[in-house]
Amino acid sequence: MNFAKHHFLIGNKKQKNPLPDSRDTWNDGKEAFSHYCVACHGMDGQNTGVPFVDHMSPPIPSLASKHVQSYTDGQLKWILDNGIWPSGMPGSKGTLSDDELWSIVVFLRHLPPAGSQGTPDIYTH
């Protein structure tokens, strides 16, 4: 299945990120990621503080994992646009702008250390 996703099912393999891989873009991506992605992925993208992470099927992968990082930038953007079946991850095209989605790709390439960002606010009260 992983092979199929990487080579056939997830599109946009060759598209390059039009945004620079810079600290400013990373900050933009972190902010965009914080709107609702953190609910499932945690603030560090590695599931920290997400209470149901062990109860999902299929499980929510760590975005720092080799499985996720081996997608191209274009493929990550495609996943953000369309979601990924059968996980239930929704697509964000139209909910976030293209610029915001591309900036999230930059954030994903430079995730903060696991556990360094704490628990999402929605799970602390």
Next chain:
Amino acid sequence: MNASQNLWGRKLMKKKYILVLLLILGAAIAPSTWNVRAQDSPRRIEITAKRFEFSPSEITVKKGEPVVLVVKSADVAHGLRFRELNLNVKVDKGGTAELPFTPDKTGDFVGHCSVFCGSGHGEMTLTMHVVN
């Protein structure tokens, strides 16, 4: 012509010279003051932001002419960012914010809402045409 008439005549001529000089100075200064007044009044364009659109959704401005975008929120907090032009303004729920700038290049630039406002946030765009 007697002496008193001569004196009166010289005084009148002196006043005429002064008047002409003042008129010339006034003609020289006035246009520059008009220009200063024009530059003190940038064009103001009112834009309403509401979930999930900007109104108007397209504007046209001139390169080199100062502009102020007056962004008003009709509901929740919004923002307007033109990434290519390094312009960004945020407006509070129900509030108003101003974005002054002078376009320095022509082209079509798409601005996006820069404060997450809900499901259609990603589709909130404003196209700005900068012309000569």
